[in-house]
Amino acid sequence: MGAHAAHDHHDDHHDHKPTGITRWLYTTNHKDIGSMYLWFAFAMFLTGGFMALLIRAELFQPGLQFFEPSFFNQMTTVHGLVMVFGAVMPAFTGLANWMIPLMIGAPDMALPRMNNWSFWILPVAFLMLISSLFMSGGGPNFGWTFYAPLSTTYGPPSTDFFIFSVHIMGISSIMGAINVIVTVFNMRAPGMTLMRMPLFVWTWLITAFLLIMVMPVLAGAVTMMLTDRHFGTDFFNAAGGGDPVLFQHVFWFFGHPEVYIMILPSFGIASAIIPAFARKPLFGYASMVYATASIAFLSFVVWAHHMFTTGIPLGGELFFMYATMLIAVPTGVKIFNWVATMWKGSMTFEAPMLFAIAFVVLFTIGGFSGVMLAMAPVDFQYHDTYFVVAHFHYVLFPGAIFGTIAAVYYWLPKWTGHMYSEGLAKLHFWLSMIFVNLTFFPMHFSGLAGMPRRIPDYNVMFADFNMLSSIGAFGLGLTQLLFLWIIIKTIKGGPKAAAKPWDGAHGLEWTVPSPAPYHTFSTPPVITDENAHS
Numbered sequence: 001m002g003a004h005a006a007h008d009h010h011d012d013h014h015d016h017k018p019t020g021i022t023r024w025l026y027t028t029n030h031k032d033i034g035s036m037y038l039w040f041a042f043a044m045f046l047t048g049g050f051m052a053l054l055i056r057a058e059l060f061q062p063g064l065q066f067f068e069p070s071f072f073n074q075m076t077t078v079h080g081l082v083m084v085f086g087a088v089m090p091a092f093t094g095l096a097n098w099m100i101p102l103m104i105g106a107p108d109m110a111l112p113r114m115n116n117w118s119f120w121i122l123p124v125a126f127l128m129l130i131s132s133l134f135m136s137g138g139g140p141n142f143g144w145t146f147y148a149p150l151s152t153t154y155g156p157p158s159t160d161f162f163i164f165s166v167h168i169m170g171i172s173s174i175m176g177a178i179n180v181i182v183t184v185f186n187m188r189a190p191g192m193t194l195m196r197m198p199l200f201v202w203t204w205l206i207t208a209f210l211l212i213m214v215m216p217v218l219a220g221a222v223t224m225m226l227t228d229r230h231f232g233t234d235f236f237n238a239a240g241g242g243d244p245v246l247f248q249h250v251f252w253f254f255g256h257p258e259v260y261i262m263i264l265p266s267f268g269i270a271s272a273i274i275p276a277f278a279r280k281p282l283f284g285y286a287s288m289v290y291a292t293a294s295i296a297f298l299s300f301v302v303w304a305h306h307m308f309t310t311g312i313p314l315g316g317e318l319f320f321m322y323a324t325m326l327i328a329v330p331t332g333v334k335i336f337n338w339v340a341t342m343w344k345g346s347m348t349f350e351a352p353m354l355f356a357i358a359f360v361v362l363f364t365i366g367g368f369s370g371v372m373l374a375m376a377p378v379d380f381q382y383h384d385t386y387f388v389v390a391h392f393h394y395v396l397f398p399g400a401i402f403g404t405i406a407a408v409y410y411w412l413p414k415w416t417g418h419m420y421s422e423g424l425a426k427l428h429f430w431l432s433m434i435f436v437n438l439t440f441f442p443m444h445f446s447g448l449a450g451m452p453r454r455i456p457d458y459n460v461m462f463a464d465f466n467m468l469s470s471i472g473a474f475g476l477g478l479t480q481l482l483f484l485w486i487i488i489k490t491i492k493g494g495p496k497a498a499a500k501p502w503d504g505a506h507g508l509e510w511t512v513p514s515p516a517p518y519h520t521f522s523t524p525p526v527i528t529d530e531n532a533h534s
C-alpha cells in the first residue's frame, strides 16, 4: 500500500490523462475501466430491452402476429442472457471499479492490467453471442437456462459459439471478482478496518466470493455440454447412461447464487443512499454485514427449488423448501434496517432516494412471490408460468436495475462534476415506477391463471393482461431513453457539483473533488472512528 502511494505520487499534482483511442484500449485506470463497463452495460441494456419489446409486440395479442415461433424462442433466450450477463453484471462491475477504490481510500484496483483484460474480453463475448442470431439454424433458442437436451441433442449449430461466449464471460467475471477481493484485502487505507467499510464494499466483497465459487460451475456445465455435443460423452444423455436432470442440478448450483450476484450490490447501494437522504446513520450496520453473509451462504443450499417438479425425493423437496424460506429471515433483517433508517429521519426525495425507496418496496413484492414459489406443493401450479416471470422481473428490474439507476444518480455528480437535472430525473423515476408495475404486475395474474412462459401464442383468456403488460413494456423501454438523455446532458454540462453534493452523504468518495481527479488517494487518507462511514 505504502509503496504504491509513493510510486504514484508524481501524478498527484497534474491530472494528466492519456488521450485518444489508446487511452481506452490500454487503460489500467479504475475510473476509465469503470466508465467503460457502465457504458457497455447500458448498450447491452438497450439491446436486451429491444429484444424484450419484440417479445412484447408479439404477445400484445393472442395469435402469431410478427415472428416465427423459432425466432421468438431466440429472442427470449438472448434477451435473458444479454440482460443477466451483459447488462446487470457488467453494470455492477463498473460501479465496483469506480467506487471501491474511492470508498476504501485506494489509488486503484489491486490488479490494474488484469482489470483492462477482464473488461475488453466482454465485447468479444457478446459480439459472438449476438452474431449467432445470424448464423444458419439461428441463435440459441433454449432459454437462458439452456437445459439439456434442448441445448445438446437439439441445440442449433451456433450453440458452440454460445458455449465459447459463456466461457469468455465467465473468465471476465472471475478476473473481476479476484480483483475486488485482492483490492479489498490489500488496498484499504490505514484505519479502514473491515467493519468500517461502506456496505457497498461489503456486499461487493461477498458477491465476489459468490462469483469465484459459481462461475467455474457454469463453465463446467457448458464444457460438459460441449463434450456431449462433439466428443462422445453422455453426461446429460439418458440413452448413454447420463441424466438430463443432472444438467439442471449443475446449472442451478450456479444459477441460484447468480441471482444473489445480481442483487447483493444493490443492497449495498440502498445502504449508502437511504442513510444519506434520511440524514441518519444506517440502522444495524453489523447486522447488515451478517445478513448479507447469511444470504450468500444460504444461496448455495437452495438450488433445487427450481426443480420441485422434476421428481426429486420428498425429503429433498422439504429440505429445499425450508432452506429457501430461511432466506427470508436475513432478507427481512435488511428490509427492517432500511425502514428503521428512514424512521424519523429528515428525509428528502431526490432521484437516488426515490429509486432506492422503490427498490425496497418493489423488491419486497418480488421477495413475497419468491416465498410463494418456494412452497413445493404450490410450485407445481406456478412452475413455468408467467407467475415466475413476474417474480424474477420484480426482483431484477426494481432490484438490480433500479439499484443501478439509483447509484448512477447518486454518484453521477462525482463522476462528471455536474449535477443532473432533478426535474427530468424525477420524471424518469415516476414513469419507470408506473410502467414497471404496469408491465410486470399483470403477469402475476396471467401466471396464476395458467399462462405458460416462453410461448409466442396463448389462449384468448389471457388477452387483457397481456395487452397491459405490452403497453407497460413499451412505456418502460422508451422511458429509459430519457435516462440516456439525462446522462449525456449531465456529462456535457450543468450546474457544477460540489465535492459533496448531498449534505447527508458520508464516505471517502466525497472527500475528493468533483469530478474525481484521474488519480485519487495516491497518498492514503487515514480513517478514524470520527470519519468512518458507519
Ligand code: HEM
Pocket (backbone or CB within 6 Å): 049, 052, 053, 055, 056, 076, 077, 079, 080, 081, 083, 084, 088, 142, 143, 144, 145, 389, 393, 396, 397, 400, 401, 439, 452, 453, 454, 455, 473, 476, 477
Ligand atoms: C422493459 C423491460 C423488460 C421486459 C418488457 C421484459 C420482458 C420479458 C419477457 C416477455 C420474457 C419472456 C418470458 C417467457 O416467455 O418466458 C423475459 C424473460 C426474461 N427476462 Fe426480461 N424483460 C425486461 C427486462 C429484464 C431485465 C432488466 C432482466 C434482468 C435483469 C431480465 C431478465 C430476464 C430473464 C432472465 C428472462 C428469462 C429468459 C428465459 O426464459 O430464458 N428482463 N423478459
Ligand SMILES: [Cu+2]
Pocket (backbone or CB within 6 Å): 255, 256, 259, 302, 303, 305, 306
Ligand atoms: Cu433460486
